Amino acid sequence: MKVLVVGGGGREHALCWRLSASPLCRELLCAPGNGGIGRVAECVPVAAEDLDGLVRLAQERAVDLVVVGPEAPLVGGLVDRLQDAGIRAFGPTALAAEIEGSKVFAKGLMQRYGIPTARWERFFDAAEAKAYAADLGPPLVVKADGLAAGKGVVVAQSLEEANAAIDAMLVARRFGEAGAEILIEECLTGREVSLFALTDGSHMLPLPSAHDYKRAQDGDEGPNTGGMGAVSPTPRLTPRLEAQLQEEVLAGAVQAMAAEGRPYTGVLYAGVILTEQGPKVLEFNCRFGDPECQALLARLDVDLLPALMACTDGTLGHIGLDWTGDSAVCVVMAAAGYPGAYETGTVIRGVPAAAAEPAVRIFHAGTAFQDETLVAEGGRVLGITGIGPSMAHAAASAYRAVAVINWPEGYCRKDIGRPD
Ligand code: AMP
Ligand code: GLY
Numbered sequence: 001m002k003v004l005v006v007g008g009g010g011r012e013h014a015l016c017w018r019l020s021a022s023p024l025c026r027e028l029l030c031a032p033g034n035g036g037i038g039r040v041a042e043c044v045p046v047a048a049e050d051l052d053g054l055v056r057l058a059q060e061r062a063v064d065l066v067v068v069g070p071e072a073p074l075v076g077g078l079v080d081r082l083q084d085a086g087i088r089a090f091g092p093t094a095l096a097a098e099i100e101g102s103k104v105f106a107k108g109l110m111q112r113y114g115i116p117t118a119r120w121e122r123f124f125d126a127a128e129a130k131a132y133a134a135d136l137g138p139p140l141v142v143k144a145d146g147l148a149a150g151k152g153v154v155v156a157q158s159l160e161e162a163n164a165a166i167d168a169m170l171v172a173r174r175f176g177e178a179g180a181e182i183l184i185e186e187c188l189t190g191r192e193v194s195l196f197a198l199t200d201g202s203h204m205l206p207l208p209s210a211h212d213y214k215r216a217q218d219g220d221e222g223p224n225t226g227g228m229g230a231v232s233p234t235p236r237l238t239p240r241l242e243a244q245l246q247e248e249v250l251a252g253a254v255q256a257m258a259a260e261g262r263p264y265t266g267v268l269y270a271g272v273i274l275t276e277q278g279p280k281v282l283e284f285n286c287r288f289g290d291p292e293c294q295a296l297l298a299r300l301d302v303d304l305l306p307a308l309m310a311c312t313d314g315t316l317g318h319i320g321l322d323w324t325g326d327s328a329v330c331v332v333m334a335a336a337g338y339p340g341a342y343e344t345g346t347v348i349r350g351v352p353a354a355a356a357e358p359a360v361r362i363f364h365a366g367t368a369f370q371d372e373t374l375v376a377e378g379g380r381v382l383g384i385t386g387i388g389p390s391m392a393h394a395a396a397s398a399y400r401a402v403a404v405i406n407w408p409e410g411y412c413r414k415d416i417g418r419p420d
Contacts, residue, residue, distance in 0.1 A: 001065060006048050006066060012037060013037050029042050034367050063087060065312070077094035103146075104145045115252050118280055133184055138158050139187040140156055148178050190274040191211070192274070193234050194209070196267055198266075201258060212228075216338070231391055294363045296328070329385065329397075330398070332384075335366070335411075336411050345375050360384065360385065362384055367381055
């Protein structure tokens with residue numbers, strides 16, 4: 001088979017690493033890919049948002065399966081476009097991807113089908129939004145309805161902060177149309193976990209649990225990021241609670257989407273917060289988490305490709321996946337300054353030596369090779385993943401490899417995989 005992976009982050013490197021090892025995969029392409037992906041796949045310089053270019057590429061290269069990594073092309077309708085062109089694609093259609101692309105849709109869905117979530121209201125008007133915020137009282141959460149590259153959620157500690165976020169979204173249109181409608185939610189507290197399942201629209205195959213680390217600094221301080229680390233499995237869930245959430249949240253959402261006439265296929269990701277009042281869903285995403293995917297796939301013990309294929313043709317009921325009993329801990333190395341402004345083109349040394357450490361796998365995100373020199377090209381740059389019989393062992397392996405990397409312009413959190 002010829003497979004095309006869309007995206008160029010650490011998640012896509014992990015997917016490419018697994019797919020390139022599949023005996024069914026004869027040729028692997030990735031658009032646009034990155035420095036590390038170029039070692040296991042042919043990188044083609046087509047952006048993940050260039051839907052025309054991606055459909056053309058899949059047609060020209062007679063690709064048998066397209067695996068879409070990021071949310072933007074999914075929400076934009078890439079899978080629909082590929083299907084119209086007769087090309088098999090892993091990922092939800094645009095209508096189904098609205099579970100991530102419209103927070104108002106996702107909240108409405110949860111409300112209609114009894115999936116527990118934070119109390120909320122939707123607003124087009126800033127004055128009405130501010131009145132509701134004043135009524136609810138801080139802390140509260142202001143969210144843009146649409147995709148805002150991970151920046152559309154403001155956890156406001158004061159009413160001033162909430163009002164500023166409301167104005168930025170509804171009046172100044174900081175996120176354009178994505179913020180033409182907003183949501184205001186009660187602020188929940190608790191530990192967060194990430195749950196995933198593959199689905200073909202009717203069958204569902206839950207994947208192991210994970211949790212990620214969203215803030216830039218140790219101890220969950222500092223600004224929100226795309227994710228500075230992840231562990232799988234998460235020690236935050238008992239087997240019983242995990243089974244309950246797989247049923248109520250993941251299976252519940254798959255059934256709800258089918259009932260709404262938007263059958264969901266691909267991977268469904270639920271971000272859940274464990275509050276004193278019980279677990280509540282913060283968000284659904286229409287893709288694998290990044291960096292959760294790196295930690296998950298480091299533990300996979302079988303070929304991934306048949307499972308992804310089965311999601312596209314309704315045969316997931318015949319598929320099982322085996323996972324090692326190990327833990328995986330992924331430590332993200334980011335460019336200093338990220339998630340704010342950062343430098344690019346800085347040289348990263350020592351990656352081959354770090355990758356030679358036992359029980360370590362290194363996934364590239366924002367990297368490129370200039371001749372044989374590895375340079376940083378993005379905010380999140382490497383995902384150093386340790387594997388071991390416990391979270392502590394896995395974290396120790398990951399940080400041993402981090403110590404071997406010589407990149408003065410980079411940083412990472414030091415507490416990924418430490419017990420809560
Ligand atoms: P979302 O994109 O909706 O998951 O929001 C991103 C992050 O913002 C979440 O992972 C939480 O850390 C935080 N967040 C979102 N909604 C809430 C909420 N209702 N209460 C507290 N924190 C939240
Ligand atoms: N790790 C968070 C996300 O992928 O959205």
